[in-house]
Amino acid sequence: xxxxxxxxxxxxxxxxxxxxxxxxxxxxxxxxxxxxxxxxxxxxxxxxxxxxxxxxxxxxxxxxxxxxxxxxxxxxxxxxxxxxxxxxxxxxxxxxxxxxxxxxxxxxxxxxxxxxxxxxxxxxxxxxxxxxxxxxxxxxxxxxxxxxxxxxxxxxxxxxxxxxxxxxxxxxxxxxxxxxxxxxxxxxxxxxxxxxxxxxxxxxxxxxxxxxxxxxxxxxxxxxxxxxxxxxxxxxxxxxxxxxxxxxxxxxxxxxxxxxxxxxxxxxxxxxxxxxxxxxxxxxxxxxxxxxxxxxxxxxxxxxxxxxxxxxxxxxxxxxxxxxxxxxxxxxxxxxxxxxxxxxxxxxxxxxxxxxxxxxxxxxxxxxxxxxxxxxxxxxxxxxxxxxxxxxxxxxxxxxxxxxxxxxxxxxx
Amino acid sequence: xxxxxxxxxxxxxxxxxxxxxxxxxxxxxxxxxxxxxxxxxxxxxxxxxxxxxxxxxxxxxxxxxxxxxxxxxxxxxxxxxxxxxxxxxxxxxxxxxxxxxxxxxxxxxxxxxxxxxxxxxxxxxxxxxxxxxxxxxxxxxxxxxxxxxxxxxxxxxxxxxxxxxxxxxxxxxxxxxxxxxxxxxxxxxxxxxxxxxxxxxxxxxxxxxxxxxxxxxxxxxxxxxxxxxxxxxxxxxxxxxxxxxxxxxxxxxxxxxxxxxxxxxxxxxxxxxxxxxxxxxxxxxxxxxxxxxxxxxxxxxxxxxxxxxxxxxxxxxxxxxxxxxxxxxxxxxxxxxxxxxxxxxxxxxxxxxxxxxxxxxxxxxxxxxxxxxxxxxxxxxxxxxxxxxxxxxxxxxxxxxxxxxxxxxxxxx
Numbered sequence: 074x075x076x077x078x079x080x081x082x083x084x085x086x087x088x089x090x091x092x093x094x095x096x097x098x099x100x101x102x103x104x105x106x107x108x109x110x111x112x113x114x115x116x117x118x119x120x121x122x123x124x125x126x127x128x129x130x131x132x133x134x135x136x137x138x139x140x141x142x143x144x145x146x147x148x149x150x151x152x153x154x155x156x157x158x159x160x161x162x163x164x165x166x167x168x169x170x171x172x173x174x175x176x177x178x179x180x181x182x183x184x185x186x187x188x189x190x191x192x193x194x195x196x197x198x199x200x201x202x203x204x205x206x207x208x209x210x211x212x213x214x215x216x217x218x219x220x221x222x223x224x225x226x227x228x229x230x231x232x233x234x235x236x237x238x239x240x241x242x243x244x245x246x247x248x249x250x251x252x253x254x255x256x257x258x259x260x261x262x263x264x265x266x267x268x269x270x271x272x273x274x275x276x277x278x279x280x281x282x283x284x285x286x287x288x289x290x291x292x293x294x295x296x297x298x299x300x301x302x303x304x305x306x307x308x309x310x311x312x313x314x315x316x317x318x319x320x321x322x323x324x325x326x327x328x329x330x331x332x333x334x335x336x337x338x339x340x341x342x343x344x345x346x347x348x349x350x351x352x353x354x355x356x357x358x359x360x361x362x363x364x365x366x367x368x369x370x371x372x373x374x375x376x377x378x379x380x381x382x383x384x385x386x387x388x389x390x391x392x393x394x395x396x397x398x399x400x401x402x403x404x405x406x407x408x409x410x411x412x413x414x415x416x417x418x419x420x421x422x423x424x425x426x427x428x429x430x431x432x433x434x435x436x437x438x439x440x441x442x443x444x445x446x447x448x449x450x451x452x453x454x455x456x457x458x459x460x461x462x463x464x465x466x467x468x469x470x471x472x473x474x475x476x477x478x479x480x481x482x483x484x485x486x
Numbered sequence: 487x488x489x490x491x492x493x494x495x496x497x498x499x500x501x502x503x504x505x506x507x508x509x510x511x512x513x514x515x516x517x518x519x520x521x522x523x524x525x526x527x528x529x530x531x532x533x534x535x536x537x538x539x540x541x542x543x544x545x546x547x548x549x550x551x552x553x554x555x556x557x558x559x560x561x562x563x564x565x566x567x568x569x570x571x572x573x574x575x576x577x578x579x580x581x582x583x584x585x586x587x588x589x590x591x592x593x594x595x596x597x598x599x600x601x602x603x604x605x606x607x608x609x610x611x612x613x614x615x616x617x618x619x620x621x622x623x624x625x626x627x628x629x630x631x632x633x634x635x636x637x638x639x640x641x642x643x644x645x646x647x648x649x650x651x652x653x654x655x656x657x658x659x660x661x662x663x664x665x666x667x668x669x670x671x672x673x674x675x676x677x678x679x680x681x682x683x684x685x686x687x688x689x690x691x692x693x694x695x696x697x698x699x700x701x702x703x704x705x706x707x708x709x710x711x712x713x714x715x716x717x718x719x720x721x722x723x724x725x726x727x728x729x730x731x732x733x734x735x736x737x738x739x740x741x742x743x744x745x746x747x748x749x750x751x752x753x754x755x756x757x758x759x760x761x762x763x764x765x766x767x768x769x770x771x772x773x774x775x776x777x778x779x780x781x782x783x784x785x786x787x788x789x790x791x792x793x794x795x796x797x798x799x800x801x802x803x804x805x806x807x808x809x810x811x812x813x814x815x816x817x818x819x820x821x822x823x824x825x826x827x828x829x830x831x832x833x834x835x836x837x838x839x840x841x842x843x844x845x846x847x848x849x850x851x852x853x854x855x856x857x858x859x860x861x862x863x864x865x866x867x868x869x870x871x872x873x874x875x876x877x878x879x880x881x882x883x884x885x886x887x888x889x890x891x892x893x894x895x896x897x898x899x
Contacts, residue, residue, distance in 0.1 A: 087764075091764055196762070196765035196766055196768070197768070198615060198619045201618065201619060202611060202615070205614065205618070205790070205795065206611045206614060206786050209782075209785060209786055209789050210782060210785075334750060334771065337747060337750055344769075349609070349782065351500075351504055351778040351779070351781065351782040351785070352609035352772065352773065352778070352779050352782040352783070353609055353772065353773040353776070353778070353779045354771075354772065354773065355609065355610070355770075355771065355772040356757075356769065356770070356771035356772070357768075357769070357770060357771075358747065358767075358768065358769035358770075358771075359765065359766065359767065359768040359769070360765065360766040360767065363766070365764040365765070365766070366764070366765050366766045368764065369622075369623060369762065369764040369765040370765070372622060372764075373619050373622055376622050377618070382618065382795060
């Protein structure tokens with residue numbers, strides 16, 4: 074096997090190290106990287122260039138590893154590689170979420186493979202497990218922590234009592250968050266990964282942009298503290314369920330209680346919990362990111378290609394998956410309202426909830442850490458159809474003279 | 487694919503149901519079961535007999551599923567099936583632990599497969615993952631809860647404050663423990679499964695009987711309570727590590743603290759935690775037993791055989807694995823001593839520990855639930871070489887006039 078690597082960043086360098094240490098039968102024939110000249114210490118004897126043709130036009134290279142990131146250039150490289158009869162291994166979830174449908178069809182037409190274990194949940198072999206084992210049964214539920222950056226932020230907010238902004242800054246300094254963190258903290262990275270996972274599970278393509286998404290940017294330290302008080306933790310969850318012949322999914326911050334295994338997934342770890350029709354509940358936990366964990370998943374894909382055990386993840390002509398409206402599903406909710414500290418406020422709110430048949434499980438009011446004349450009311454509701462909760466929420470929001478600010482989180486079950 | 491099933495117990499019946507519900511291309515050609523006559527409701531149109539030849543002598547049957555349990559008959563059936571050119575799927579860990587080395591060689595010589603996903607950790611696809619993904623890197627550590635019965639007993643002892651004997655009786659009534667529970671509570675079932683896992687990981691055969699094993703029978707409610715007091719839980723752990731070019735492994739009850747993910751694995755769930763050289767820490771959690779979870783693993787193996795993606799787990803001539811002496815490794819320990827309540831006892835014990843360079847992390851003494859004139863001393867030691875701890879323990883044991891009873895548990899890290 075002769076491979077060409079596009080992009081010699083952290084993961085690319087990890088891959089080079091693994092392949093060297095294994096002393097196996099994978100030869101790195103060439104590397105293409107914009108700043109290859111500054112990376113001679115890593116490259117050593119490997120031919121390198123900024124020119125893509127060094128790899129694309131070399132007929133002896135049978136496999137292209139795309140670790141450039143970004144979309145447009147990566148799309149060109151992947152398409153060209155397939156056109157030139159090369160298999161592709163990529164860690165690029167953004168590329169696949171946007172262009173995967175066409176790319177997988179094109180790969181199949183060319184008789185080539187696109188492998189992407191490293192694109193979802195780092196070192197966790199979740200793609201391979203879905204393709205080989207869980208393809209044999211219906212997955213009725215999937216709940217995942219599949220974005221390490223946000224889980225790291227939420228963990229440190231809780232453990233170190235830090236604000237969202239301070240943790241984000243610290244994470245950026247440590248290279249755990251990007252300079253522009255929108256993709257992670259806005260939930261879009263998890264949205265793309267969830268789209269890929271559900272496409273694999275259902276066999277039909279899920280358009281990432283159709284998955285409802287909420288990020289963690291509106292969360293405050295108060296919510297983290299309130300969660301703890303009720304033995305809950307906040308997690309950014311990619312949530313899918315199959316109910317009444319509908320596929321429902323969304324990405325949302327949610328409360329997770331201590332009975333749920335996701336409660337214990339801390340820092341940049343990833344975990345995917347799913348429910349198989351026959352096999353029951355499964356959890357896969359592992360490193361969601363990092364030089365060697367991610368590079369190892371790329372290496373695994375190369376070994377599968379080499380041993381002839383790679384698979385076509387999608388088959389042509391299966392079409393797009395129709396998504397159910399998440400508002401039609403039920404959930405219990407946590408609702409924190411910052412209100413004016415005056416008589417009648419709770420009555421007004423409780424009436425709206427009652428009018429919408431939203432049953433209250435508990436109410437707590439607390440003056441701590443709130444400005445003078447203001448108070449936080451925290452309400453836990455029993456499970457109800459989300460659409461009904463959203464309607465009630467809209468009516469509460471309209472109480473502008475007394476409700477200053479609000480945040481709600483579903484409670485994961 | 488035409489299969490013949492030996493043994494129509496719980497798992498066998500689950501398999502029949504799954505295959506029927508899937509309406510796929512797996513045909514159940516025949517069932518052999520001693521009491522087939524009483525199982526017509528499950529069998530329906532499937533030909534059945536107590537005579538093994540119904541399956542073995544039918545050349546149209548390409549795959550034999552062995553779910554009889556036991557060793558001698560199962561060995562005959564598996565060997566005969568291979569001789570007759572049939573692939574084998576089995577859930578029989580005892581058979582494989584005892585005769586696997588010869589059986590796998592024989593299967594390879596016949597050009598046939600023995601698949602055994604269901605033999606270890608029920609629904610968790612651990613065999614497949616080791617064969618396909620983690621075969622590519624060195625596993626430096628494995629810690630598993632791979633016996634559901636003992637984990638169920640330990641969980642209920644803690645949660646319901648019940649004694650070992652009472653929980654065992656309850657578990658037997660519920661079908662979660664055998665009438666003769668020795669294989670489970672003695673740790674031998676976990677020992678067999680650990681042997682299979684490490685054989686797969688290292689590529690060399692591990693003789694189950696060479697793995698040091700301790701069961702849970704000597705544990706008392708007091709130890710469960712003491713563990714909780716220090717935020718630990720007791721788990722029966724199958725523990726392997728690769729250190730200084732040696733393979734160390736044993737099965738032992740151990741204290742697990744709340745930072746360890748095994749702490750949260752409760753009731754009959756199974757979990758396997760392992761450390762990959764490059765990919766880092768992984769956890770696989772799922773149902774360790776049960777009708778459909780186990781039957782699903784059998785079904786998965788059938789689908790792999792059908793799609794041509796089954797593998798030879800062992801290659802001929804790799805030989806046996808040499809096991810390091812677990813006494814050469816280090817561990818912290820929990821030690822509970824029932825002693826006579828008289829002056830000088832603690833001094834005598836502390837002196838022995840000191841003489842053996844065993845450093846004490848904490849000492850607690852408690853009168854509760856102990857007979858008059860007796861007292862429990864609980865000592866936590868810092869990590870030390872096990873051989874040194876065992877030597878000290880022997881000396882303490884020799885203090886027969888003051889030390890009435892003792893139990894020790896390693897603390898898992």
